Every structure is written in structure tokens, then in C-alpha cells.
Amino acid sequence: MLRHKMLQDLKKNKWQFISILLMAFLGVYIFTGVGGEWAGVENFRTKYYSETNLADGWIYGEGFSNDDLKAVQSIDGVTQAEKRCYLQIEGADDVAPQIYFYGLNENSINKPYVVDGEEFSTTANDKVWIAKQFADAKGLKVGDEYTFKFDSTEFSLKIAGLVYSSEYQYFSNENDLWPDYNNIGFAYASVNALPIKQYIIDTVSSDKYTVSELVDEFAKEYPEIADNADMLKGMSKESIVKFLKLAKDDEFKDALPYTQIVFTSSKPAKNLADEIESKLSGNYAAFVTRAENSGITMLDSEMAQHKMIGSVFPIVFMLIALLAIITSMNRLISNQRIQIGTLKALGFSSGKIALHYTGYGFSVSLIGSLLGLIAGPLTLPYLFYGTMASYYSLPQWKTGYDASFFLVALGTVAACTLVTFLTVKSILKESPAQSLRPKAPKDMKATSAAKTKTWRKTSFNLKWTLRDIFRGKIRTVMGIVGTISCMALLVCAFSMYDCINDMETWMYGEIQVQDTRLTLYSTATIDDAEEIAADVDGEMIMSTAIEAEANGVKKTETVTAVDGSGCYYLTDPSRKQIEPTDDTFAITKKLADALGVSEGDEIRWHLYTSDKWVTSKITNIVRNPSTQGIIITRSTLESLGYDYMPQYIDTTQHITEYDNPQVAKLLSQSDLHNFWDNYMESMNMMVSIIILFAVTLAVVVLYNLGQLSYTEKEREIATLKVLGFPTGKIIKLNLIPNIIFSIIGIIFGTPAGLGLTYIMIASAGDEFDMMTKLSFPSFLISALITLGVSVITGLIFTGRVKKLDMVSSLKGVE
Structure with a gap:
């Protein structure tokens, strides 16, 4: 009987029940849908990091020895460490793409994630594993050969696999605003695949260096060359090349530049910075933790934004939906008071009646919540993944679940069921005679305000x-x-x-106000940049990674050094424009907050390409919507002993074409x-x-x-x-x-x-x-x-x- 009555009630009040179901569905759907996007990415990344054994720290330098590696391995907390030959080379094709090339003799940390082809091997001297997105952009496949260019030395390797890398979840050519995988890629190979002998021969043969310069440079790393420097300087290039060609390939192994040590640790990597400094006696350029590696943190930041919206907003959304559900169920059950009285008069127990009506709230909210729980993660995340997959590099983009999804769905059902039960309970306290009649309206007594003249004159x-x-x-x-x-x-x-x-x-109306940006090739010299800047009446801009430290906190950010005026401004906390001068040493508010510093304080910092630390006094705290770090002028940078190497020239002129071999790209405001x-x-x-x-x-x-x-x-x-x-x-x-x-x-x-x-x-x-x-x-x-x-x-x-x-x-x- 009660089951039949429930079906009749559902049919009679279908729009009210549909409304409740819809609100339960919407509340859970938006929470799990938005959450499913970041949960899917984060769940996969956790598994991805485990499978590839992602490093906790990266140490960069000009050349690490086995003793350096052992020193890092001996640090308390370091669980694994290996040295790698990391080079930035080019692809030998029409666009000369930038390639991050890794020569490995071990493969236990940052292992390439193979999606096509054979598993990576450190003994395959004639093979290479290249980035999947780079291969797709170039139309390359497993079995093809690809030619690389290491300075002037070209060498070809057979593509044995297409891979992703957990340390390159974001990568872009420095001349591109967003990733164009035709211009950027990474590759992994055996260290023996690098033609170091031929590279040395080509370097000696070139007109780039004199014999004396070559001997002095190699003497820094090799004592035997230093001991025989005078004799070697007296030899001709032809003699040296002839001698080198007769040597065996194995004799050049020590010349391989191991420029990186990566390690995993059981302690927070940032806490090992001082010991790394001590163990290596400061003979390294930079130390980067996972939280500072731009190839990882770019996606970290993106997911933080999505999680921000996906956590705060849907919770509020859910609470409002619950408010509506509660009021709707309250109204629905209150309208059933006569039926409740009738059931009591017919002899149905209070418990059975309560269970019957509680089933209304439970069943409707359960269906809505389950639909939202299922549909949310299966639909909404894929609206974002298409865009994100073109910008970031992960082997897969799949939705995911988080424990909070089930708690929210359960909470929705529980809240709806509870309010239904409480409403029924209040009616069940009445006698059948009382509940068979409509609820009496409240007896309103006249207030003192109702007896005043003002009230009597008030409109009806x-x-x-x-x-x-x-x-x-x-x-x-x-x-x-x-x-x-x-x-x-x-x-x-x-x-x-x-x-x-x-x-x-x-960003583009108050800070960067140029009409045209000229992007320079990395081969452009300062003389080239100055000549172009003078020709277009432009402002030169250098932007490169730095490490900043204060109050025991280290952060990896960006230094922007300008030379010129009219195109790049600072904005103070109130968004007032400030033109940088030679007395300016500005840091962004986000960096200042992270380091715990303010105007007048000092910070230590260095370029990533140098191990020279400098100390500077902060003159301005500024705000920037997308780039955090330090802003100074060229004069300030050079006075600190660093070379000024601009990557961009901004101008207020509208330029659509510019014929110069050092200009890689023109970018308009649009x-x-x-x-x-x-x-x-x-x-x-x-x-x-x-x-x-x-x-x-x-x-x-x-x-x-x-x-x-x-x-x-x-x-x-x-x-x-x-x-x-x-x-x-x-x-x-x-x-x-x-x-x-x-x-x-x-x-x-x-x-x-x-x-x-x-x-x-x-x-x-x-x-x-x-x-x-x-x-x-x-x-x-x-x-x-x-x-x-x-x-x-x-x-x-x-x-x-x-x-x-x-x-x-x-x-x-x-």
C-alpha cells in the first residue's frame, strides 16, 4: 500500500521531485565534474612519478666527476643519485629545433616513459628515444633516422622509441610564446651515442678558436693537458687533428660533459641545499628542487588554479543547492500532513510512516547524487583536456575520482534524508485528529508599532x-x-x-606596452641586439631564470633586465606605472612575500647560468600578473658582473616585416x-x-x-x-x-x-x-x-x- 502511495505521490508531485533531484544532481555534478579534471591529472601524475622515479632534485654544473656523484650520494637523505650528460643541441632540419639531449649511462631516475617502440637501453649506442609530441610534429616514427647537430658536429641515430618525460610536462622553445613542438623536443640516448671524439675534432678544426685558446680551455678540466700546455700550443691544428683521429674512441670518454646530477631523497630536497653546497664546495651552477623545476611547476600552477576553483566554488554551490533541497523537502512533507494523519488513524505505526516519508528524500536525492557522481567526472573534465593537452605533455589525460566526491554525494543524501525525517517527526508528534487538519496559522499579536499613528497611515x-x-x-x-x-x-x-x-x-596594457616584439635567435650577440634596437628605436629585454634567497628561503624565479625606455614598465601595488632606472632593484610582491622581505631589505641571488651569488638591496615592491621575480636595468646587471644577453627587442613601432638573420620572429600586440x-x-x-x-x-x-x-x-x-x-x-x-x-x-x-x-x-x-x-x-x-x-x-x-x-x-x- 505504502509503495503504491509513494508512486502516486511521485507522479502527482513530479515537478517538485524533479526539482529536488535536479538540485542534488547539479550540486554533485559541478563538484565532481570540476574536481574530476584536477583529480584525474593529479592521480595520474602520482602514478607517473612513481613509474618514472621522478627526481626530487637537479644539480647543474659545467662537469661533474664520479667523486662529485659519490659526494652527493653520501648526503643523509639522498636515496639515489646519478650523473647525466645534459646538452642543449639542435635538430639538423630546416627549422633547427631546440633539443634537450640526455646521454645516460644509468637509467634509474627520470626514466623516459615509452609509449611506442622498444624499452630504453643505455647500451644501444646507435639509437635514440625522442619526445612523442616532437615526433608527431615532424612526422617521425619508430625506425626512422634523425640527425642532430651538436655545435658544428652532425650525427644521426635510429629512433627506437617515442617517449614522454615526467621532468618535461611543459617545454617550449624560447622563441615561441606557447609550445610549438616543431621547434622544441627532448631526446634520451646512451652516453656512448654522443660523438664526443668527432665533436672535439670538429671544434679543433674550426676557425672559432685558436690553438692557444683551446689548450687553455681544456687545461681547466684535464691536468695532463695543463702539464703539457706549452708543447701543445706550439703544435698546428692539423697536427692535433691528425693525432686525435688516431686515438681510440674509449680514450674520449672522460671528455664527456656530465653537466647534471639528479637525485631522489627521503627528506624534502630543499632541506639538503646547505649540505649539497658543502659537499660540492660550491662547484655547481644551480640546484633545483621538484617544486622549482619549470617543466613541472607550470602544470603545478595550472592545476592549483583549477583546484582553487574546483574546491572553493563547488562547495559554495553545493551548500546553496542543499539549502534549496531542504526547503523543498520541508514544503513537500508539510503538504502531506493530512495523509500522515490518515495513515496514523488507519493504524500505521509512527516508525513505519517515518520510514515511508524518509524514503522520499532518500530515494530522490540518492538518484540525483548518483547521477551527478557518475556524469560529472565522465563529462566535464574532457572540456578542458583538449586545450591542456596542446599546452602540456602527459601520456594520458583521463578523469579521476577523489574521496571528497563520495563524501559530498553522501552528505547530500544524508542532509536530504535527515530534513525529511525531522519534518515527518514533527508532524508525527501530533495526534491523528490534529494532523488531519491543515496546520493552524500563527497567532500574530499586535505589536507596539502597529498602534502608532505612523502605522495607521501606512499603506495596506x-x-x-x-x-x-x-x-x-x-x-x-x-x-x-x-x-x-x-x-x-x-x-x-x-x-x-x-x-x-x-x-x-x-600585462599587455600597463606593463608591456610595445606594439611589436622582435624575438632574437640565441646566436645573436649583444652587438647584433644593439644594432637592431637602434634601427627600430626599441627597448632590449633580457629574461632568464634566477635563484633568490632570503631568510633561509630559496625561490626559483625570473630576472627581467631592460635597456631602453617606453615599452616596459613596473606597476606598484596600486597599479601605478613606474619606469625602471639604473637605481631600481624591484622584486614582485609574490616573491617578496615568499622570501619574507620588504623595501630596504637585502636578498642574495644568482643567474642559473652562473654560480656567482650577489647581494642587492630592494628599492621597490611591484606587482606583475604572470611573471614573478626581479626587475632591473642592463646597467645594474652588468655592474654585478653578469653578461647582458637580451632575447627580445620591444618597440612602439608597428612592424610587419623585418629582414635580419638574427631576428627569429615578429610578434604584434594581437x-x-x-x-x-x-x-x-x-x-x-x-x-x-x-x-x-x-x-x-x-x-x-x-x-x-x-x-x-x-x-x-x-x-x-x-x-x-x-x-x-x-x-x-x-x-x-x-x-x-x-x-x-x-x-x-x-x-x-x-x-x-x-x-x-x-x-x-x-x-x-x-x-x-x-x-x-x-x-x-x-x-x-x-x-x-x-x-x-x-x-x-x-x-x-x-x-x-x-x-x-x-x-x-x-x-x-x-
Whole structure:
């Protein structure tokens, strides 16, 4: 019987049950869908790191010996370590792509992840394993040969496999704004595959160095050459080359430049910095932890942004959905009080009745939550993965699950079931005779304010509205909280969109204000750069990696050194433009906060390409939306003993063509804006989806609140109709509270929404610096949606008011 009754109730109140199911579905769907994207990536990366044994630290230097390797291995906490021959070479094709080439005699750390071909081998002297994306861009496949260029020495290897690398989840040619895998790649091979003998012969034969310069350079590394330097300087190049050709290949093994030591550790790698410094006596250029490796941290930062939005926003979204579910179930069960009384009169026990009605909330919320739990991770993540796969390098992009998904789904079902049970329980406390009659309206006593002259002069509409608000305090609170929540949700969603757009305006309208950027080849000399800059009236810009240290904290960031004016500016914390001078030593706010320093403090830092540390005093704390680090002039950099090697020349001139062999690429303002749009595409996609769901949830929640209001005021509406009030007048009376709630919601929901935006921005990580923004159009759209839905909800019930059965509505408690 009860099962049959449940089916009848579901059919009779199908739209209310569908509304509850939809809210449960939406709440869980958005949480698990957005979360499924970052959970899938993070779950795979965890497995990926384990399978490839990703290093915890990278030590760079000009050449590490076996003694250096043993010294690192002896450090307490280091579990594994190996040295690698790491070179930046070129591909010998038309575009001369940049190749990160690794010659290995061990393969226990940072193992290449093979997706096609044979497993990597350190004994295969004629084979190479190349990046899958590079191979795809070049149309290469397993079995093909590819030719590399090591300075002037070309050598060809057979492609034995296509691989991904956990240390290269992001990689891009320095001349490209975003990854173009036709111009950049990486490769792994046996160290014996490197033609070191031929390289030395070609170097000696070239006109690049004199015999004396070559002897002096090699004498730094090889004592036997230093001992015989005078004799060797007296020899001709031809004699040296002839001698080298007669030597065996094995005799050149010691000449291989092992420029990198990688290690894994049981302790945080950053805590080993001092011991590494001590063990190697400072004879290395840079030490980088996993948290500082740009090939890894770029994706870390991206996922931090997604997790920020995927954690904060959906939780608020879920809470608002639960609010609507609770009010809807409360209303639905309250309308069943006569049926509950009838069941009690027929002899059904309170426990059986409670179980029956609790099943309403349980079954509907369970179906909605399960659908959201299943559909969310299987659909939403793939909207982002296409864009991310073109920008980042992972072997697979699959959705994932997190324990929080099941907790949220379980919490939704539990909340809905609990509120249903509590509502039924309150009705079950009454006797069958009481519950068989409609719930009596509250007895409202006249307040002192109602006895004043002001009250007597107040219009009927206002009196009705105020009495209605105070009569239904819970309904009023729910209406205000629901409206504030929906406004906050909308403001937060649109504000995030404004924040991202503001970052673009800030970067390319206030900091980089050039009309054209000329990107130089790495072979360009300072004389080449100066000549081009003079020709286009441009500003030279050098941007390279640094390591900065203060208060025991080390950070890997970027130094930007400028020479010229009019194209690159600093922005202070209030976004006021500042032109850098030779007295400027500015650091970005994010870096200052990380190091715990302020203006007037000193920091130590060095270029990654040098092991020379310098100390500088901070003159300015500035803000930059996308690049964190140090900003100085060329004069300051050179005064510290570093060479100035600019990569870019910015100019306010509009240049579409420039014929110079040292200019790799021309970038217009529109190119830079396109780069930004591509870079932020997945973030914009996520924000757009959240806006869509925020609007949807706002409509559903406000509609349900309106329906709750109508149900509770049905008796009053019938009374007004009996008294002769026209339908239009009654609708107007019902609209006034909705409008009041909307205005309150707009006033208080706006700062609440901006507060949510601030929380998400504060969770965005160290790479991005965003400011909370809400444009007037965004505010207006949010306010109009909130107000419009409230008004439309009131108007929707016009038909119900016209068809209201006054007899059934007024009978019961007389």
C-alpha cells in the first residue's frame, strides 16, 4: 500500500521531485565534474612519478666527476643519485629545433616513459628515444633516422622509441610564446651515442678558436693537458687533428660533459641545499628542487588554479543547492500532513510512516547524487583536456575520482534524508485528529508599532508585506539567505571572468606596452641586439631564470633586465606605472612575500647560468600578473658582473616585416593577446561552465523559494480572494517581498561574492598575481538575474492564484 502511495505521490508531485533531484544532481555534478579534471591529472601524475622515479632534485654544473656523484650520494637523505650528460643541441632540419639531449649511462631516475617502440637501453649506442609530441610534429616514427647537430658536429641515430618525460610536462622553445613542438623536443640516448671524439675534432678544426685558446680551455678540466700546455700550443691544428683521429674512441670518454646530477631523497630536497653546497664546495651552477623545476611547476600552477576553483566554488554551490533541497523537502512533507494523519488513524505505526516519508528524500536525492557522481567526472573534465593537452605533455589525460566526491554525494543524501525525517517527526508528534487538519496559522499579536499613528497611515501593501515577513520568519530568513547566496554565486563567477580579463589588460596594457616584439635567435650577440634596437628605436629585454634567497628561503624565479625606455614598465601595488632606472632593484610582491622581505631589505641571488651569488638591496615592491621575480636595468646587471644577453627587442613601432638573420620572429600586440587567450583558455572554459551552472542554480533555487512562499501563504491568498481583491492586486502583494529579498540579496550578496573571489585568488599559488575585480556590466547582469528570477517566479504563480480552490484552502482550522 505504502509503495503504491509513494508512486502516486511521485507522479502527482513530479515537478517538485524533479526539482529536488535536479538540485542534488547539479550540486554533485559541478563538484565532481570540476574536481574530476584536477583529480584525474593529479592521480595520474602520482602514478607517473612513481613509474618514472621522478627526481626530487637537479644539480647543474659545467662537469661533474664520479667523486662529485659519490659526494652527493653520501648526503643523509639522498636515496639515489646519478650523473647525466645534459646538452642543449639542435635538430639538423630546416627549422633547427631546440633539443634537450640526455646521454645516460644509468637509467634509474627520470626514466623516459615509452609509449611506442622498444624499452630504453643505455647500451644501444646507435639509437635514440625522442619526445612523442616532437615526433608527431615532424612526422617521425619508430625506425626512422634523425640527425642532430651538436655545435658544428652532425650525427644521426635510429629512433627506437617515442617517449614522454615526467621532468618535461611543459617545454617550449624560447622563441615561441606557447609550445610549438616543431621547434622544441627532448631526446634520451646512451652516453656512448654522443660523438664526443668527432665533436672535439670538429671544434679543433674550426676557425672559432685558436690553438692557444683551446689548450687553455681544456687545461681547466684535464691536468695532463695543463702539464703539457706549452708543447701543445706550439703544435698546428692539423697536427692535433691528425693525432686525435688516431686515438681510440674509449680514450674520449672522460671528455664527456656530465653537466647534471639528479637525485631522489627521503627528506624534502630543499632541506639538503646547505649540505649539497658543502659537499660540492660550491662547484655547481644551480640546484633545483621538484617544486622549482619549470617543466613541472607550470602544470603545478595550472592545476592549483583549477583546484582553487574546483574546491572553493563547488562547495559554495553545493551548500546553496542543499539549502534549496531542504526547503523543498520541508514544503513537500508539510503538504502531506493530512495523509500522515490518515495513515496514523488507519493504524500505521509512527516508525513505519517515518520510514515511508524518509524514503522520499532518500530515494530522490540518492538518484540525483548518483547521477551527478557518475556524469560529472565522465563529462566535464574532457572540456578542458583538449586545450591542456596542446599546452602540456602527459601520456594520458583521463578523469579521476577523489574521496571528497563520495563524501559530498553522501552528505547530500544524508542532509536530504535527515530534513525529511525531522519534518515527518514533527508532524508525527501530533495526534491523528490534529494532523488531519491543515496546520493552524500563527497567532500574530499586535505589536507596539502597529498602534502608532505612523502605522495607521501606512499603506495596506506595506502593512501586508511587513506582517507577512514577520509571520513567516523562517521563510523570510530562507528567502534572504537563498537570494544572498545566489547573488554571491553569480558575482563570484562573473568576477573571476573579470579578473582573468583584467590580468590580460594589466600585462599587455600597463606593463608591456610595445606594439611589436622582435624575438632574437640565441646566436645573436649583444652587438647584433644593439644594432637592431637602434634601427627600430626599441627597448632590449633580457629574461632568464634566477635563484633568490632570503631568510633561509630559496625561490626559483625570473630576472627581467631592460635597456631602453617606453615599452616596459613596473606597476606598484596600486597599479601605478613606474619606469625602471639604473637605481631600481624591484622584486614582485609574490616573491617578496615568499622570501619574507620588504623595501630596504637585502636578498642574495644568482643567474642559473652562473654560480656567482650577489647581494642587492630592494628599492621597490611591484606587482606583475604572470611573471614573478626581479626587475632591473642592463646597467645594474652588468655592474654585478653578469653578461647582458637580451632575447627580445620591444618597440612602439608597428612592424610587419623585418629582414635580419638574427631576428627569429615578429610578434604584434594581437599575437601577445592571442597567446594570453590560448594560455588561459582552459581557465576561461572552467569559469564559463561555472557561470552557466551558477545561473542555472540561481534560477532553480529562487524558483523553489518562490514556490515555498506561495504554498505557505495559500490560505492568506484565498482569504484575499474571498474579500474581493483582484488577482493583479494579490500578485503585486506577493511580488513586493520578493523584490525586497532581491534588493537585500544584491546588497549583501555582492561583497559576499567578492569575498569568495578573494579566497579563490588567494589560493591560486605563487605564479599568478590577480586582483579582485567586478565590472559594472558583470554586477548588473548578476543583479538582473537575481531580481528577474524573483519577479518572474512571482508572476509564474498568477495562474495558480486564478485557479485557487478557496473552499479547500480555507476549510480546516476555523
